[in-house]
Amino acid sequence: MDLFRLMWKFFRVGAMNELQYRANLVLQLLQSLLGLVTGLIGLALVFTFTNDLGGWSRSELLAVMGVHIMMGGVIRMTIQPNMERLMGEVEDGTLDYALTKPADAQVLISVREIRIWQMTDVLMGVIILLIAIDQMQAGIGFIHAIGFGIAIVLGGLMIYSFWLMLTTGAFWITQVDTIIQLFDGLYQAGRWPVGIYPDWLRTTLTFLVPVAFAVTIPAEAVTDRLTIQVLAGAFVFTVLLLVLSRTVWKIGLRQYSGASA
Amino acid sequence: MKSTIRMYLGYMRLSILQQFQYPVRNYFYMVGMIAEPIIYLVVWQTVARARGGAVGGFTAGEIAAYYIVWTLVRNMNIVLTPYAWENRIQRGQLSGQLLRPIHPLHIDLAYFTGWKFVVIAMWLPIAAVLILVFQPAIQLSLGNVAAFVIALWGGFLVRFMLQWALGMLSFWTTRVNAVFQLYFTIELLLSGRFVPLSFLPDWAQSIAGWLPFKWAFGYPIEVILGRWSPQEIFFGFAMQAVWVLIGLAIIALVWRAGVSRFSSVGN
Numbered sequence: 001m002d003l004f005r006l007m008w009k010f011f012r013v014g015a016m017n018e019l020q021y022r023a024n025l026v027l028q029l030l031q032s033l034l035g036l037v038t039g040l041i042g043l044a045l046v047f048t049f050t051n052d053l054g055g056w057s058r059s060e061l062l063a064v065m066g067v068h069i070m071m072g073g074v075i076r077m078t079i080q081p082n083m084e085r086l087m088g089e090v091e092d093g094t095l096d097y098a099l100t101k102p103a104d105a106q107v108l109i110s111v112r113e114i115r116i117w118q119m120t121d122v123l124m125g126v127i128i129l130l131i132a133i134d135q136m137q138a139g140i141g142f143i144h145a146i147g148f149g150i151a152i153v154l155g156g157l158m159i160y161s162f163w164l165m166l167t168t169g170a171f172w173i174t175q176v177d178t179i180i181q182l183f184d185g186l187y188q189a190g191r192w193p194v195g196i197y198p199d200w201l202r203t204t205l206t207f208l209v210p211v212a213f214a215v216t217i218p219a220e221a222v223t224d225r226l227t228i229q230v231l232a233g234a235f236v237f238t239v240l241l242l243v244l245s246r247t248v249w250k251i252g253l254r255q256y257s258g259a260s261a
Numbered sequence: 262m263k264s265t266i267r268m269y270l271g272y273m274r275l276s277i278l279q280q281f282q283y284p285v286r287n288y289f290y291m292v293g294m295i296a297e298p299i300i301y302l303v304v305w306q307t308v309a310r311a312r313g314g315a316v317g318g319f320t321a322g323e324i325a326a327y328y329i330v331w332t333l334v335r336n337m338n339i340v341l342t343p344y345a346w347e348n349r350i351q352r353g354q355l356s357g358q359l360l361r362p363i364h365p366l367h368i369d370l371a372y373f374t375g376w377k378f379v380v381i382a383m384w385l386p387i388a389a390v391l392i393l394v395f396q397p398a399i400q401l402s403l404g405n406v407a408a409f410v411i412a413l414w415g416g417f418l419v420r421f422m423l424q425w426a427l428g429m430l431s432f433w434t435t436r437v438n439a440v441f442q443l444y445f446t447i448e449l450l451l452s453g454r455f456v457p458l459s460f461l462p463d464w465a466q467s468i469a470g471w472l473p474f475k476w477a478f479g480y481p482i483e484v485i486l487g488r489w490s491p492q493e494i495f496f497g498f499a500m501q502a503v504w505v506l507i508g509l510a511i512i513a514l515v516w517r518a519g520v521s522r523f524s525s526v527g528n
Contacts (some may be wrong), residue, residue, distance in 0.1 A: 030439050046304065049308050179289065
C-alpha cells in the first residue's frame with residue numbers, strides 16, 4: 001500500500017510542477033499531431049501500392065499505430081523521465097539522496113518523475129485505436145478487450161524492466177545518454193507489426209528490446225490474432241525480466257560509490 | 262585568404278580530434294539512426310514483393326540500395342540545428358563567439374566539415390554490414406560516383422546554410438520550437454528521407470521540386486543509383502548552388518539585424 005501512496009504523492013508533485021508550464025501543452029499537442037500526420041501519411045502511401053502488408057489490412061495497421069503511439073506516450077510520460085534522472089544522478093553522484101530515503105530504492109527511482117503533457121500521446125493513441133477498431137469489420141469482443149488489457153500491462157512492465165537494465169549500465173559506464181537515442185530508434189520499429197521484419201531483427205525486437213511485446217502483441221489481441229499460449233509466454237517472460245532487472249539493479253547499486261558522501 | 266584556409270584547417274582538426282574522443286558515443290548515435298532507414302527499407306521491400314517485385318520504379322534490391330546510401334546522406338545532413346542556435350542565444354554563449362575576429366558561420370562550417378570526415382570513416386563498417394544483410398542492387402559507374410561525391414557535399418552545404426538561417430529566428434523569439442517542428446516534418450516528407458520521392462503522388466513531387474529539401478537528400482542518393490541523366494545531374498548541381506546562395510543571402514541580410522537585437526546575460 002505504501003508503494004501506491006508514494007506513487008500518488010510523486011504523481012501529484014510532478015503534475016503540479018508541469019501545470020506551471022501550460023504553453024508546453026500546446027507545443028506537445030503540435031508535436032503529437034505532427035507525429036500522427038506523418039504516421040498516417042506513411043500508412044496511406046503504403047496502401048496506395050498494396051492492399052495488405054504482411055497479412056495485415058489497413059485498419060489493422062491503424063490499430064498497431066494506435067497502440068504504438070499510446071505506449072510511446074506512456075513510456076515518455078513515466079518510464080523515460082525517471083530513467084533519465086537516474087542516469088544524471090549516477091553521473092553527478094547525487095543518487096545518495098534517493099538511497100538514504102527510507103523506501104525501497106528501486107521503487108523510489110522509478111516513480112519520482114512524471115511528464116503529464118505526454119498524456120496527449122496516450123489519448124491520441126487511444127482515439128486512433130478506437131477508430132481502427134470501429135473500421136474493422138469484425139469488431140472486438142469482451143475477451144479481446146481483456147486480452148488487450150493484460151497484454152498492454154505486461155508490455156509496459158517489460159519495457160520498464162528493459163529500461164531499468166539499460167540505465168543500470170550507468171553504474172559502470174557513465175556516458176549513456178545516447179542510449180535514449182538508441183531506444184527511440186528501435187522503438188520506432190514497433191509502428192509496424194514485427195512479423196514483417198527479417199528473423200534477426202524480429203528476434204531483437206522481441207527478446208532484446210521488447211517492442212514486440214509492448215506493441216505488436218496488444219495489437220494482436222484486438223485484431224483477433226492473439227493465442228492464449230502467446231499471452232502465457234508473455235507473462236512468464238515479464239516475470240523473468242522483472243526479476244532479472246531487479247538483480248541487475250542490485251548488483252549495479254553495489255558498484256555505486258557516490259560523490260557527496 | 263591564406264589565413265582563412267589556415268583557420269578552416271585548424272577548426273577541422275579540432276573537431277576531428279574531439280569527435281574521435283567519443284567513439285562509443287558516436288557509434289551509439291549512428292546505430293540509433295540506422296533503425297529508421299531499416300524500418301522504411303523492410304516495409305517497402307515487403308510492399309514491393311507483395312506487388313510482384315517493384316514499387317514506384319524501385320525493385321526490392323534497389324530499395325535496399327536507396328536506404329543504404331540514405332544512411333550516409335543522413336549523417337552528412339546533420340548540421341548545426343536551430344535548437345542548438347536557440348540554446349546559444351538563450352544562454353548567451355553567442356557573445357563569446359562574437360568577440361572572435363571571424364564570422365561564426367565560418368567556425369561552424371569548418372567544425373562540421375571536419376566532423377563529416379569522422380562520420381564517413383565510422384559509416385564505412387556500418388555500410389559493409391548493411392550491404393551484407395540486405396543485398397542491395399546497384400550498378401556503380403565512375404561518373405555517377407564522382408557526381409555523388411559532389412552532390413553529397415553540395416547537399417551538406419545546402420542544409421547547413423538553410424538550417425543556420427532558420428536558427429537565426431531565435432534572435433527574435435525564444436519560443437520557435439513549433440516553427441522548427443513544422444519545418445522538419447515538411448522536410449522529412451518532401452526530401453526523399455521518408456520515401457523515395459517517386460513514391461509520392463504527382464502534386465507532392467512537384468511541390469518538392471520547388472523546395473530545397475530534395476537537393477540535400479533524395480538527389481544525391483538517386484544520382485549514385487544511376488537514376489539521373491548527366492544533364493539532370495548538372496541541373497542538380499546548379500540547384501544546390503542556388504539554394505546555398507539563397508541561404509547565404511538570408512544570412513547576410515538577417516545577421517546584422519539579429520546581432521543588434523542580441524543582448525547577452527551573464528558574461
